[in-house]
Amino acid sequence: MSPSQESRSDGASRQAPLTDYEDLSRSADFLRQLDAASRTSNPLKRFPPEHEKRFREDARAKFGQARALTSLLPALMLVTSPLWGQPLMHPPAGFIELIRAFEFALIVPLCLVSAWMLWRRPSSVIGETLFMVSFLVLAVTLEWLRHRGISMGFHLSPSLSSCVLVGFIVIGRVPLREAAAFVALYLGFMLFSDWVREAGAPPVRNPVDWLVEGIFIGVVISGAMWNELYSRRNWAAQQLLKSLAYVDPLTKLPNRRAFEQHYESVARHARREYKRLFVALVDMDHFKNLNDHHGHDYGDGVLVEIGLVLSDFARRPLDMAARLGGEEFALVLYDCSRADGLRRLEELRQQVEALDLANAGTARGHVTISAGGVGVHADVPLAEAYRMADTVLYAAKRQGRNRTVIADSAQAGSAVA
Numbered sequence: 001m002s003p004s005q006e007s008r009s010d011g012a013s014r015q016a017p018l019t020d021y022e023d024l025s026r027s028a029d030f031l032r033q034l035d036a037a038s039r040t041s042n043p044l045k046r047f048p049p050e051h052e053k054r055f056r057e058d059a060r061a062k063f064g065q066a067r068a069l070t071s072l073l074p075a076l077m078l079v080t081s082p083l084w085g086q087p088l089m090h091p092p093a094g095f096i097e098l099i100r101a102f103e104f105a106l107i108v109p110l111c112l113v114s115a116w117m118l119w120r121r122p123s124s125v126i127g128e129t130l131f132m133v134s135f136l137v138l139a140v141t142l143e144w145l146r147h148r149g150i151s152m153g154f155h156l157s158p159s160l161s162s163c164v165l166v167g168f169i170v171i172g173r174v175p176l177r178e179a180a181a182f183v184a185l186y187l188g189f190m191l192f193s194d195w196v197r198e199a200g201a202p203p204v205r206n207p208v209d210w211l212v213e214g215i216f217i218g219v220v221i222s223g224a225m226w227n228e229l230y231s232r233r234n235w236a237a238q239q240l241l242k243s244l245a246y247v248d249p250l251t252k253l254p255n256r257r258a259f260e261q262h263y264e265s266v267a268r269h270a271r272r273e274y275k276r277l278f279v280a281l282v283d284m285d286h287f288k289n290l291n292d293h294h295g296h297d298y299g300d301g302v303l304v305e306i307g308l309v310l311s312d313f314a315r316r317p318l319d320m321a322a323r324l325g326g327e328e329f330a331l332v333l334y335d336c337s338r339a340d341g342l343r344r345l346e347e348l349r350q351q352v353e354a355l356d357l358a359n360a361g362t363a364r365g366h367v368t369i370s371a372g373g374v375g376v377h378a379d380v381p382l383a384e385a386y387r388m389a390d391t392v393l394y395a396a397k398r399q400g401r402n403r404t405v406i407a408d409s410a411q412a413g414s415a416v417a
């Protein structure tokens, strides 16, 4: 059987791990797409659907707190309006009461609730929706007040609702499509408010007001386009960088750096939950012989094939299989006892043997692996776990290869769990 050279782009779904290195195991095609996206000049260009979804989730998490602060701005502006609104605009008495009623009964509470939700959970979809709703209500209310003000002989100017639009969309980093929908709604409401004015009443906006509105809307749309473009470029560049830094290019498994970082996070998690970890080193037997007999390309194909088996083996969210280098791989299994670790390693060994990949010139004639494992307490550093696993791996090699050995407390002392 000849090993497959396909990369792991088979779409096998995994649950969310502590670290997301395996999500980066992409096909070369996707890396090319990311590279192009990191240099694009088209803010409307989307990523493929599943990546678009991740981009949006990441953007929501990244800008959540900025949106929370943006929500506080109108609340602050409205609460302090008695200090600046009256001296600046001299509204008639009845109009002030109307403004206060809207401010304190509707807009300030809405802004505060969305700020609170987004501050606590920046990625909250409800928080983000409330953020958009609160600004829509604010813009519509200001527009309505402007409309009412005219019939009371008061001209609300400059256009406060346009300022709100700029703050909300540009500072709050609203995605381009939502921003465009918001602007369209706002424009529609402005036209509507002009259309429903009483017969004989002056227009809600004179030509200069419309010019100012146009300038504000231009600023909003161009700001939203730049925000979108740079968010997309940055996200693509970050993904590309992570792929190159944390993923082994041949097997598409996480590399040593990713494994070390994952071990740190998983060990912290295990300490909090009083769980054990099982760490193993897996090494292919007689790999030099395989390269010599079948060629380096075949050797690479075998590594890819073993990578697929290992990645399938470590499917649980907190488990990880990584390629440390050459023909050596590492595994960390979360909440796994020594007995379970031994059983699972043995299954892995049999699975590799069952692939029946040729390794001519060796006694068995096919590809085999040796594995050394150790169950550790969560406070054991990775270097120590490596050292113990390496000792038993060496024992497995000495005992004739194609076998699994795990460390006992005599070999590893109190570190063994």
Ligand SMILES: Nc1nc2c(ncn2[C@@H]2O[C@H](COP(=O)(O)OP(=O)(O)OP(=O)(O)O)[C@@H](O)[C@H]2O)c(=O)[nH]1
Binding pocket: 250, 283, 284, 285, 286, 287, 288, 289, 291, 295, 296, 297, 298, 299, 300, 303, 325, 326, 327, 397, 401
């Ligand atoms: N094809 C291929 N070979 C690699 C790669 N990385 C390392 N190797 C080869 O893997 C071989 C490892 O050889 P050794 O360390 O002697 O191990 P071994 O022959 O498997 O012997 P044992 O581990 O004792 O069973 C070397 O010949 C390396 O050139 C790779 O990415 N692709």
